[in-house]
Amino acid sequence: MASLKDLRSRIASVKSTRKITSAMKMVAASKLRRAQDAAEAARPYAERMGTMLGRLATAVGSNEGAPKLLAGTGKDDVHLLVVFTADRGLCGGFNASIVKAARLKAIALKGEGKTVKIICVGRKGSDALKREFGDNIVARYTGIEGKKGIDFSSATEVADKVLALYDEGEFDVCTIFYNKFVSAISQVATAQQLIPFAGEEVDGEEEATGSSAVYDYEPSEEAILADLLPRNVGVQIFGAMLESSASEHGARMSAMDNATRNAGDMIDRLSIQYNRSRQAQITNELIEIISGAEAL
Amino acid sequence: MTDTTVLELVSPSALLKSEPVEMVVVPGTDGNFGVLPKHSPMISTIRPGVIDIYAGGKVSERIFVAGGVAEVNPERCTILAEEAVPVADLKADEAQARLEAAEAALKSAETAHDKANAERALDIARAQIQALTN
Numbered sequence: 001m002a003s004l005k006d007l008r009s010r011i012a013s014v015k016s017t018r019k020i021t022s023a024m025k026m027v028a029a030s031k032l033r034r035a036q037d038a039a040e041a042a043r044p045y046a047e048r049m050g051t052m053l054g055r056l057a058t059a060v061g062s063n064e065g066a067p068k069l070l071a072g073t074g075k076d077d078v079h080l081l082v083v084f085t086a087d088r089g090l091c092g093g094f095n096a097s098i099v100k101a102a103r104l105k106a107i108a109l110k111g112e113g114k115t116v117k118i119i120c121v122g123r124k125g126s127d128a129l130k131r132e133f134g135d136n137i138v139a140r141y142t143g144i145e146g147k148k149g150i151d152f153s154s155a156t157e158v159a160d161k162v163l164a165l166y167d168e169g170e171f172d173v174c175t176i177f178y179n180k181f182v183s184a185i186s187q188v189a190t191a192q193q194l195i196p197f198a199g200e201e202v203d204g205e206e207e208a209t210g211s212s213a214v215y216d217y218e219p220s221e222e223a224i225l226a227d228l229l230p231r232n233v234g235v236q237i238f239g240a241m242l243e244s245s246a247s248e249h250g251a252r253m254s255a256m257d258n259a260t261r262n263a264g265d266m267i268d269r270l271s272i273q274y275n276r277s278r279q280a281q282i283t284n285e286l287i288e289i290i291s292g293a294e295a296l
Numbered sequence: 297m298t299d300t301t302v303l304e305l306v307s308p309s310a311l312l313k314s315e316p317v318e319m320v321v322v323p324g325t326d327g328n329f330g331v332l333p334k335h336s337p338m339i340s341t342i343r344p345g346v347i348d349i350y351a352g353g354k355v356s357e358r359i360f361v362a363g364g365v366a367e368v369n370p371e372r373c374t375i376l377a378e379e380a381v382p383v384a385d386l387k388a389d390e391a392q393a394r395l396e397a398a399e400a401a402l403k404s405a406e407t408a409h410d411k412a413n414a415e416r417a418l419d420i421a422r423a424q425i426q427a428l429t430n
Contacts, residue, residue, distance in 0.1 A: 041310040048306060048374055052339065052367055152308045152378075164409045216338035218326050227341045228365060231378070238308055 004281070007274040011267060018263035024090065025256035032184060032249035038149050039181060039242040046239050049232055053197065056228065060221045067222070069229035072196035073172045078115040080138075080171035081106060082162065082194070082237070084178035084244040085125030087142055091248055092255035094179060094187065095124040101189040102177045106133060117171055121158060121241070138165070145245055155238035162237070163230050166195060178240040179247035185254045187247035194236055197229060299333040302372040303349065305359065307380050313359075319350040320373055322366050337369040344423035346383060347375065358383040360427050362420045379420075383427050391428060395421035 002010075057070060083102045085095045102125075106116045116136050120126035123142045130137060139161055144154050165171060174195040179187040217224055300316035321330045323345030342364045349357040362379035398417035405411040 038309065042308060044304075044311045045306045045308050045376060048304075048367070049376060052365065052376070056339070155308075160409070160413065164407070167409060214337065216336060218324055218329075218338060218340035223325075224339055224341050224365065231365075235308060 002273075002277075004274065004278055007270060007277065011270045011274065014263050014266050014270065018260055018267065021256045021259040021263060025253055025260060028091075028249045028253035028256060032246065032253055034149055035242065035246040035249050036181070039239075039246045042239060042242050046235050049228070049235050053225075053228055053232055055215070056217075056221055056225050057197065059215070059217075060225055067226045067229055069166070069195055069233070070197050070225060073169070075172045076114070078117065078171040078173075079109050080117045080119065080162070080165065080174040080195075082119045082121065082158070082174065082176040082240075083125045083129065084176065084240050085120070085122035085128075086244075086248040087123045087145070089124060090255065091252035092258075094248055094251035094255075095122075095128065097187075097189045098177055098179055099125055099128040101191060102129065103132065105175070105177070105191065106136070117165075119158070119161065122244075138170075144241060150238070150241050150245055152234075152238055155241055156234050159230070159234035159237050162195070163233060176237065176240050178244040179251075181243045181246040181250060184250040187251055192236070192240070194233060197232065301331060301333040301335065301370075304372060304374045305347070305361075305377060305380055306374065307377050312377075312380055317349050317351065318353075321348040321350070322373070322375065323347070323361070324366070331368050331373045334370045335368050335373070339365065339367050341365050342375070342377070344420040346423075346427045347380075358427075360386055360424060362423075363416070386424055386428055388425070388428050391421060391424040395425060397421075 060070070081102055083098060085098055089095065102118070106118070109116050116133070118129060118133055118137045119139045119141075120129060120137055121141045121144060123140075126137060126140045126142075141154070141158055144150060162174060166174070173193065176192050176194050178190055178192075180190040182188055300318055301320075303313060303315060303317045303320050304311070305313040319330055319332050321328055322340070323343050324340040325343050326340070328345075329340070342361060344362050345360070347359045347361055348355045349359070351357075360381050360383050361375070361377040364375060364377040366376070367374045395418070398414055398421050402411065402414035402418060405414045
């Protein structure tokens with residue numbers, strides 16, 4: 001049985017923990033709003049880029065001259081996985097779920113006898129993966145999210161690395177893993193093929209209005225594609241970063257909300273225990289006094 | 297001149313502009329081209345340079361873009377720019393610093409990829425300075 005003093009100090013410590021978690025929840029909520037706005041603001045660019053690329057890809061088709069980024073290298077021996085996680089923990093299953101998805105994929109690929117290379121964006125991912133796949137990690141990026149949120153230049157940095165590796169023939173297929181933001185309490189670990197370009201964004205409606213017109217291309221379809229595809233890699237990575245950051249804050253917010261609630265429950269329980277044992281002690285003392293008086 | 301075409305200027309982080317304009321002049325890779333309402337559909341890449349927006353036969357707004365692509369169709373002109381800054385907000389000393397940084401990067405570039413990047417940065421910086429001088 002814990003002494004009264006122990007109980008008191010436990011209650012005090014849980015109380016201060018609750019203060020911290022509720023503050024973190026508040027911070028996450030405000031960051032979430034900003035991250036969400038940023039993700040929404042970035043969507044028009046990605047959408048238009050997607051439709052334009054889809055149109056171009058259909059125009060060029062699978063010609064001989066199609067750029068490597070569209071047609072692929074013709075092999076699928078080396079896979080590059082780009083894993084987007086947070087730099088910090090305390091956000092529920094956010095990092096774990098994405099790491100798990102990437103791990104399963106890596107193990108499956110290895111099982112098929114393929115080579116796996118990994119780029120980690122965010123510290124938590126590389127921490128979790130380095131034990132098992134330490135030799136496979138080719139690059140790490142941390143501190144992506146600055147004070148003002150995510151800058152496009154950090155996405156370009158990662159994209160440049162990916163493209164440089166591709167140019168050197170270091171991998172054949174690139175897949176990105178990130179948490180897609182659904183709502184503040186729900187994130188979906190998503191795997192998306194980045195290279196070769198998989199055009200799925202042109203939906204039926206867009207197709208109907210878009211391709212009816214014949215487009216002029218200046219300088220030429222191939223030249224524009226060659227220019228657009230690398231850009232698209234950057235945009236996709238930027239999009240993944242924004243989604244991931246919005247998801248992170250959402251996950252942290254709900255994790256901290258839970259923690260705050262749990263701390264409240266714990267305080268209630270401890271207070272009851274504290275009051276009961278205090279009462280029991282008083283009763284005990286009274287009994288001792290009374291029985292002492294009776295003995296006289 | 298009551299006819300207008302919708303100009304959409306989009307950067308990776310935001311939809312910067314979406315408004316009807318009388319004419320825009322876009323710095324295409326193969327030369328500047330003007331977009332008037334009912335322009336035939338085309339897609340063109342853009343070199344670093346200045347987009348001129350015309351109103352009432354005069355340039356009403358000048359925006360510097362660091363490359364991108366433009367898609368034109370009869371109703372609208374969509375410009376996907378990597379970086380877009382109004383010319384009025386450009387600073388001569390910043391552009392100069394950028395030029396110097398790009399030149400240094402070009403000198404120290406080892407791989408073809410780095411070199412291409414540095415050359416692009418150099419083009420952007422030069423175009424910025426040019427945009428400021430006229």
